Amino acid sequence: MSPQQKALLLPKKQGNFEIGSRSIPSPGAGALLVKIHSAALNPVDYKIKDLGFFVTDYPAVLGSDIAGIVEEVGEGVDNFRKGDRILAHGKFSNDFAAFQQYTLTDARFTAKASYEKIPSSESFDSAATVPLGLDTALVGLHGNHFGAGLTPPWTKSVGESKKPIVVIGGSSSVGLYAIQLARLSGFYPIITTASPSNEELVRKYGATHFFDRNLSGKEVKAAISKITDSAIGIVYDAISLPETQSVAWELLANDGTLVLTLPASVKEDEGKGRKVISTFAGPHDPQNEELCSSSWAVVEKWLSEGTIQPNKYEVLPNGLEGIIGGLERMKLGQVSGTKLVAHPQETQ
Template sequence: MSPQQKALVLTQKQGNFELSSRSIPSPGAGQLLVKIQSAALNPVDWKIKDTGILGLVTHYPAVLGSDIAGIVEEVGEGVENFRKGDRVLAHGKYTNDLAAFQQYTLTVASFTAKIPSSESFDSAATVAVALDAAVVGLYGNEMGAGLTPPWTESAGDHESKKPIVILGGSSSVGSYTIQLARLSGFYPIITTASPSNEELVREYGATHFFDRNLSGKQLKAAISKVTDRPIRIVYDSISLPETQLVAWELLANNGTLVLTLPASVKEDEGKGRKAIHTFGYPHVPQNEELYRSSWAMVEKWLSEGTIQPNKYEVLPNGLEGIIEGLERLKLGQVSGVKLVAHPQETQ
């Protein structure tokens, strides 16, 4: 029998999670086999379980989870920049052999990065999914605002002194969007969160903080005291119908609203405003070059502190701890941290 590992599987569409045994896969060309030390949880994981959303997962039993950090065990053909023993983080895929909620996974080398010695597996596991959503939302020519990535050769001071509003700055996606906005030169960087997270969002680089409970009108009035320049980019990390309405209220003519969930606001011809649903997932043909170039920067960004990973909370009970963690995410009980599981601690 091939070597086995423990995995948390979703038994069927909208079914339950169960601890199970699976074979450890072998890496194909361009892939790595990674022993997972830390796997972070994302809201999409409970949404897939509850609703089977968007057909992202088509085969059951399914292994979920997309945020991976671990140690390279085996290197597939053609991979030159990684070796056995490297500490890495990666963006998983909605395919059982490339998912996070298990003890071993394959990763795609192009969407894997080395973890600098300054970061732990836990902090590194918080990066992939939310950073990709921030990258594509701001810089994607497809599913994004199409801004010039500040790390490319053609980049100049494109967004310098332009304001940006990022709703939900203490969320994982919001935190990375703030940090990229700073890299792009936006100013002021205005964000919303609970008052208890004001210090956190300022650490990420927000220059102005407002309480998430302000109405659209109140927020607009407050922002008008910070800048008189038109707000042409609003990134709504939360994208619930109510935050989309706030974002729409703030957005100037010809501006772009970036959303992490489908649009509930209606684009208007007269004002030329766009609402774009982004999708941070590198395993699709759209934005391929952008993903390759951003993933090539991740190790440097982390080691130089350009990108600071999220704060995290480690869940008890290995893979089984994920079940309760997802429930907490669903109930909105997680604030300013990413939940992280340790698959190797599974009993």
């Protein structure tokens, strides 16, 4: 019998999470076996549980954000070895998911996490806040299929473009990475909305102008007109609820692009040219593979140089079990400007 591990299982569609056990998988070609030290939570995790999308096989293991230590290296992988500290973007497949003690990762979407600026005891927690948030921002801005198709910042030396960008929900995980990528791509001004309590946070990550998220679209538009005469060609709505989409739509230029993280509730204008794109950040999707494998090749450098800053985080107690309460808090809107992280190895 293969060795067993503890995992947080969703036993059936729209069921309740429970701690169970499953076999530790073995890495095939191009994969790594990773002992997970930190796994971060995302809104998509409770939405999968509540709505039953993305997953077809049960019992299911969820979770996309992985940080840990390489235990075994699959055939054909030559840039990682046993003992490497890594972060990786998982997928909706039990052997590649985050909410368990061991998982497989695709070496193309894995990066080393031994960056000097963060103490080693904290580096796993910090690293786990990166994968899904960064990829969602990245694909939304730079993807040709699921995004606005902007030139990725690593492919050219970017000067200040003097083009404005608006990020709705700048203090969310995705929002903070969108702000940072906008800075790397030379946008100015970088305008964002968030709670007033998170103004300092979004400015620290690179926002040049901040507005209260409770302002109407008309009020934000009037305020932006005092900052820049340029039309707003891109709005990234990291929240994407109907009310934030309507604000974003009001700000957008006639030939602009609105990037969403959820399905669109606004309708594209006939003839006016405004586009709406619902992004999908799975790096394993054929439409995203080339872009994401290129970006994951620079993630270690970005993190070690401080070019990209991970999210602030809070560690949940009780290992995998803590994820259940953490997802409930997220669903109730009780988490702001902070990523929740669990330690699967501490599961009782």
